[in-house]
Amino acid sequence: MSDTAHAPLVRPTWGFLFAxxxxxxxxxxxxxxxxxxxxxxxxxxxxxxxLVLEPLMSPLGWGLLILGATLVGWWACTVTAQxxxxxxxxxxxxxxVVAFWLVLWMISPAGFWGQLAAFAIFRVFxxxxxxxxxxxxxxxxxFGPRGGFGILLDDFAAAFCTLIVIALWxx
Numbered sequence: 001m002s003d004t005a006h007a008p009l010v011r012p013t014w015g016f017l018f019a020x021x022x023x024x025x026x027x028x029x030x031x032x033x034x035x036x037x038x039x040x041x042x043x044x045x046x047x048x049x050x051l052v053l054e055p056l057m058s059p060l061g062w063g064l065l066i067l068g069a070t071l072v073g074w075w076a077c078t079v080t081a082q083x084x085x086x087x088x089x090x091x092x093x094x095x096x097v098v099a100f101w102l103v104l105w106m107i108s109p110a111g112f113w114g115q116l117a118a119f120a121i122f123r124v125f126x127x128x129x130x131x132x133x134x135x136x137x138x139x140x141x142x143f144g145p146r147g148g149f150g151i152l153l154d155d156f157a158a159a160f161c162t163l164i165v166i167a168l169w170x171x
Contacts, residue, residue, distance in 0.1 A: 026080035042093025078148025099155035125158035
C-alpha cells in the first residue's frame with residue numbers, strides 16, 4: 001500500500017463508504033457523509049428507519065435488533081475507525097443510530113412531539129459530552145475493540161441520560 005492509503009481521512013467519501021461493509025454500517029448507510037452535523041444526520045436516519053420498521057416489529061424484535069446492531073456496530077465502528085486512522089470520527093454515526101433506536105424503543109408508544117423531544121434531548125447529551133458521556137468518551141478512546149466499544153458507549157450513556165430526563169418529565 002502507498003503512504004496515502006495510511007493517511008487519515010478528514011471526511012470519508014462515497015468510495016470509502018462502499019469499500020468495506022463495515023464502512024457502510026459505521027457511516028450509517030451514508031448519513032455520516034453529511035458535510036454538516038453528521039451525528040445529527042445519523043440520528044435523523046435512525047429516526048426514519050425506526051418509523052419504517054416500527055409497524056413490522058414487536059418489542060422483542062426491537063430488543064433483539066438493538067442487541068444485534070450493537071454487536072455488529074461494535075465490529076463496524078472498530079474496523080472503520082482503524083481504516084480511517086481516527087479513533088472516533090464524527091462521521092462514524094452508527095453509534096447514534098443504535099443508541100437512538102434504544103431511546104425510541106423505550107419511550108414507545110410516543111407521538112411525533114414526544115419523539116422530537118427525545119431527539120433534541122439525545123442530541124444535546126451526545127454533543128455536550130458531560131458527566132457519563134465524557135467519562136465513556138475519554139476512558140475508551142483508542143483503536144481496536146476497546147476503542148470501538150468506546151465509540152458506542154458514550155452514545156449509550158447519552159441515551160441513558162435522555163431516558164432519565166424523559167422519565168422525570170413524565171412524573
